[in-house]
Amino acid sequence: MTTILWIVLGAVLLGALQAGLRQLRMPEASCSWCTRVSGHTVTGHTVDTCQGPRIAEQQRADIDAAHQRDLKRCAEQLTERASRREAEKTRTDTRLRIEHIGTVTTRGHEIHITGWQFSALPYGVKAASSQTFGHRGRPEQTYGWSVQELHAMAHGGACRCDVVRLARTLH
Template identity: 55%
Template sequence: MSAWLYIILGAVLLAGAQTGVRQLRMPPPRCSWCTRASGHPVTGHTNTHCQGPLLAQQQRADIDARHQRDLDRKDRQLTEQSARHQAVQERHATRLRILQVGTITTRRTGRGNRIVLAGWVFDRTAGPSSTSAVHGTPEPISAMGAPEKIHGWTLPELHAMAHG
């Protein structure tokens, strides 16, 4: 019986030795992703434990997010530009024809500066807000501060015409 014990013990030791030799002959675990990325064999971890693909995916997501923010910003800029252009077109459509160029002066009053437009004649029968007013009736305009529109014209436009 003791011979059988030595046979079994020898078989177990032989199996353990063969496993140890196989372990020594096996190359260490390699990561194919890191090997492709670096161009050199990378050992120490396997593909399942590699952080490289996760980092690359995060970088792609960051780039995509930056690109989307740029696209959104450009869309907002185009929308704002289109709205400004449309507002200018609408203002130009409401302009009354100028029959006589007048003057623009600034007068100081107790409540601030007063912009006074005098001598301007607008053709009210030609514009979109045509009335039954007599053609070319002078309409004195006096405005406090800086009004944005006067019959479709802005103060800088009228000022440029007055001082041409």
């Protein structure tokens, strides 16, 4: 009977010793951020040394910066479009009335506009005198009219001749 008593006493002491050691043992380091993200307990590092939150924050910052660049580019495009519309409106508002249609031809890499007559005042105002216009070289606008518009009037419509190809390089 004493042997059994000693065996039981030894088992109780061993159990108590194991329980005491478990409580004394340092808990394994675990990362609450990685545990939350993965759904599993992640050990080996703590949240203080974890790279996950820093990487996530950098990704958010990169996305925000890209979004800000997109917003800035869109605003610049809208400003550019408004500027072009305003320039086109100004150009059309200051057009002189055409009194006589001339010719628009090319010679080498030059556009020659000859024989055109424009009123001396803008389109909506009657003029007593007119101005003859002739230009050689690369005119971009003539009295508010673009080279393409004058060329279309001279030909009676759109075409694909050398003037059209050369006029595309004016812009």
